Amino acid sequence: MAFLAGCRVLDFSDARGLMAGRLLADLGADVVQVEPPQGSDARRREPRCGNDPASTSYLWLAFAANKRGIVLDLETPEGRGQALGLIDRADILIESRGPGRMEAYGLGWEQIKATFPRLVYVSITPFGRTGPKANYADSDLVMWAAGGPLDPHRDGTGVPLRPSVPQAYRQAAADAAAGALLALLARNRTGSGQLVDVAVQGALGTSTLGMVLAHAVGDVPRDRAGKPLDRIDQSGSGSGLPANMKKWKAADGLIEFHLGIGPAAGAFTGKFFRWMLDDGEPVERFAGLDWRQVPTMMERGQFTSANLEQARSAVARFLSGKTKRQVLDAAVERKLLAVPIYTTADLIHSDQLEQRGFYATLGEGDRAVKLPGPAMKVSIDAFDLRRPAPEIGEHTSEVLAEWDVSNEPVAREHAR
Amino acid sequence: MKPLEGLRVLDLSWVVAGPVVTRALADFGAEVVRIESSTRVETARWMQPFIGGTMSAESSALYATWNAGKRGMTVNLTHERGRQIVRDLAGWADVVLEAFSPGTMKKWGLDYATLSADRPELIMVSSALNGQTGPLSSLAGYGNVGAALSGFQDIVGRRDDSPIGPYGPYTDFVAPRLALPVLLAAIDHRDRTGKGCYIDISQVESGVFFQSPEILAAFKEGRVAARMGNDDLEYVPHGVYRAVDEQDGDRIVHRYVAIAVTDESQWNALALWVGGAGLDRPELAAAEGRRKHAAEIDSAIADAVRRKSAKSVEIELQALGVPAHVSASSKDFCTDEQLAERGHLVRLPHDVFGEVTVEGPRYALSDTPGFPERAAPMLGQDNRYVLDEILHYSPPLIASLEEEEVLR
Numbered sequence: 046m047a048f049l050a051g052c053r054v055l056d057f058s059d060a061r062g063l064m065a066g067r068l069l070a071d072l073g074a075d076v077v078q079v080e081p082p083q084g085s086d087a088r089r090r091e092p093r094c095g096n097d098p099a100s101t102s103y104l105w106l107a108f109a110a111n112k113r114g115i116v117l118d119l120e121t122p123e124g125r126g127q128a129l130g131l132i133d134r135a136d137i138l139i140e141s142r143g144p145g146r147m148e149a150y151g152l153g154w155e156q157i158k159a160t161f162p163r164l165v166y167v168s169i170t171p172f173g174r175t176g177p178k179a180n181y182a183d184s185d186l187v188m189w190a191a192g193g194p195l196d197p198h199r200d201g202t203g204v205p206l207r208p209s210v211p212q213a214y215r216q217a218a219a220d221a222a223a224g225a226l227l228a229l230l231a232r233n234r235t236g237s238g239q240l241v242d243v244a245v246q247g248a249l250g251t252s253t254l255g256m257v258l259a260h261a262v263g264d265v266p267r268d269r270a271g272k273p274l275d276r277i278d279q280s281g282s283g284s285g286l287p288a289n290m291k292k293w294k295a296a297d298g299l300i301e302f303h304l305g306i307g308p309a310a311g312a313f314t315g316k317f318f319r320w321m322l323d324d325g326e327p328v329e330r331f332a333g334l335d336w337r338q339v340p341t342m343m344e345r346g347q348f349t350s351a352n353l354e355q356a357r358s359a360v361a362r363f364l365s366g367k368t369k370r371q372v373l374d375a376a377v378e379r380k381l382l383a384v385p386i387y388t389t390a391d392l393i394h395s396d397q398l399e400q401r402g403f404y405a406t407l408g409e410g411d412r413a414v415k416l417p418g419p420a421m422k423v424s425i426d427a428f429d430l431r432r433p434a435p436e437i438g439e440h441t442s443e444v445l446a447e448w449d450v451s452n453e454p455v456a457r458e459h460a461r
Numbered sequence: 462m463k464p465l466e467g468l469r470v471l472d473l474s475w476v477v478a479g480p481v482v483t484r485a486l487a488d489f490g491a492e493v494v495r496i497e498s499s500t501r502v503e504t505a506r507w508m509q510p511f512i513g514g515t516m517s518a519e520s521s522a523l524y525a526t527w528n529a530g531k532r533g534m535t536v537n538l539t540h541e542r543g544r545q546i547v548r549d550l551a552g553w554a555d556v557v558l559e560a561f562s563p564g565t566m567k568k569w570g571l572d573y574a575t576l577s578a579d580r581p582e583l584i585m586v587s588s589a590l591n592g593q594t595g596p597l598s599s600l601a602g603y604g605n606v607g608a609a610l611s612g613f614q615d616i617v618g619r620r621d622d623s624p625i626g627p628y629g630p631y632t633d634f635v636a637p638r639l640a641l642p643v644l645l646a647a648i649d650h651r652d653r654t655g656k657g658c659y660i661d662i663s664q665v666e667s668g669v670f671f672q673s674p675e676i677l678a679a680f681k682e683g684r685v686a687a688r689m690g691n692d693d694l695e696y697v698p699h700g701v702y703r704a705v706d707e708q709d710g711d712r713i714v715h716r717y718v719a720i721a722v723t724d725e726s727q728w729n730a731l732a733l734w735v736g737g738a739g740l741d742r743p744e745l746a747a748a749e750g751r752r753k754h755a756a757e758i759d760s761a762i763a764d765a766v767r768r769k770s771a772k773s774v775e776i777e778l779q780a781l782g783v784p785a786h787v788s789a790s791s792k793d794f795c796t797d798e799q800l801a802e803r804g805h806l807v808r809l810p811h812d813v814f815g816e817v818t819v820e821g822p823r824y825a826l827s828d829t830p831g832f833p834e835r836a837a838p839m840l841g842q843d844n845r846y847v848l849d850e851i852l853h854y855s856p857p858l859i860a861s862l863e864e865e866e867v868l869r
Contacts, residue, residue, distance in 0.1 A: 187719050188786075197628055203715055204701055206701070220823040251481065254508070397595045417673045
């Protein structure tokens, strides 16, 4: 039995919160996606199959996978009554429609918490349920800007850039799944449900490598004269370096390689030059250098930025004649910090992902989809990958019967 | 009452991916003991931003935020007696989390099979770039390597230029977000059944999972996700526009504002706000129509934004219902009225700096809220506490460990 087998989740999320329920469904929870009669907005979001605007969305297929689907018309008293009946049977409710939207249907947390004291109510909002920006209009890009990850990330023209695959809501949806389970663990002890309030804006600070905290902790790096200082990154991560310093052209694509200096990454740079040397490149000087000592040598003038440039040119020439596969093999064999930059085309053919059984195929025939499964392996039965994303209303009668909604007096009474 | 009170966690991880997970456990009541080396100082301690702007092993705000609420101990793991301390702590712990290169824990006799032999209730988590198995499992690397192998390096940048990749070690931001629900479900499962488990996280797989819709498109149609600047597959206009420069102390900073139009009413409002540029044409009513004239629209918006402050653009457009926000700097984030309302930033007393500011949890629980109880540990801060109070080592034993330099 999967970890969350027996746990019932009623999922009112729109496209923005869709991924949260998928994560719980993969853990075995019975996640029921509630859609309006015209279908979830997530069915119309990009990327979509083909160019037909009426076609199915890959977002829907990916993040509604493993859920069952029902249609409820929350605009009608019957629909709202059925919703309350289902909520009575649910352990967790998820919603992401924006502040006040569930309240308009009489399904807001404050409105129903007394009736359903064991319910874990997960609310995902762009900025928060209350507060000065609670009713701000949102989008992935706007959230990426508001939450911090956009600003420090600029290309050569200085314009901040976001990932072209939207990430803001997906990150917050994953956080919502964690929040739901923290509340479930609390309920194991207290017997009571509660509100789990996830705001996308606040969740995104995590994706700035602490940079959002710079102002609060008073970090303006300066020299003694008060002039802003450029730091030499000695952490080895290369995270402070301009991106193009870490990208190299190979024969058939791009390579990610941080030519690191200093105690943490210098050794990897040395190994890289030894690979070049073994491959017949005339780089004796760089291969023999202790790259961990280079920052000190530069301070003493024993190694100059011109020398570093020569090293970089040699690397660029060398890599331009190698394929991504050759670099990867060398990286594995010699423990280098140089790897191919994969595209989605590479990812769907990855030996590593194949051997790990990362991709799962759900559904059969026309409805079969191959998609990413859980990003981890667990030694015991933890996950349950069982069905593709539902058709509109596919499981309405099945769920109403299984969750035994019609025989529930509390729900019927409340619905009137 | 916090939901994880009483849960004991041994944290052998470092940098970001692992510590983000254990920070969440600490916030919600777990007692987390973090093992570090004072001679091979962990990477995050040397990463900016630095408290007061001064680089030192104790002043990283990145380290401070991801290790708040934890106990910290220094142990020399290359010493057999150091590994014995870890073995003893693993005997105390409900959850052990590690992020060494695959195989390292086994070499030390600290792998799951050994540690769980007489403790079937133990939960152990390993976090690695490619996971513990498969041809790439031995490949080491930081988050930029994870971002390359998971496809993220390729999808940030302009169409006609080489990619710039995501900001920072992207898989470190997403792997803990997927690990945490599984770990919490494992804890719930253990509480009910008494049975622990081993969780083997792949950072690369985490990155790929976050592109699930795009991976489906690749499987189904061979479509390759492409970088496209700040453009969007669906929405037009959709961009980041330069506003007037601002003075920050003695620096002039370039300011930007993000604007996106996601429906027709937002477009009508934006066209009116831009004014005078002839954007109220019927052919521009739908996104497909606007896409054909994207350059014209972009330059009209850029002109309208150029002489305004980024903040005033945000306020004016939001008043009209158009999604817009300043591209938030650290100062904007730290002074944001909405984040303040949520109490997102948390100030903790600190022995050296007086006070340190960290981020709060990403989920506000109404009845059992999480928050860090104390600032992140300084190197070796809790050596005594752990040896005395947790492991109950005798004073002579502790003295001999100190003498043999095991506690470093």
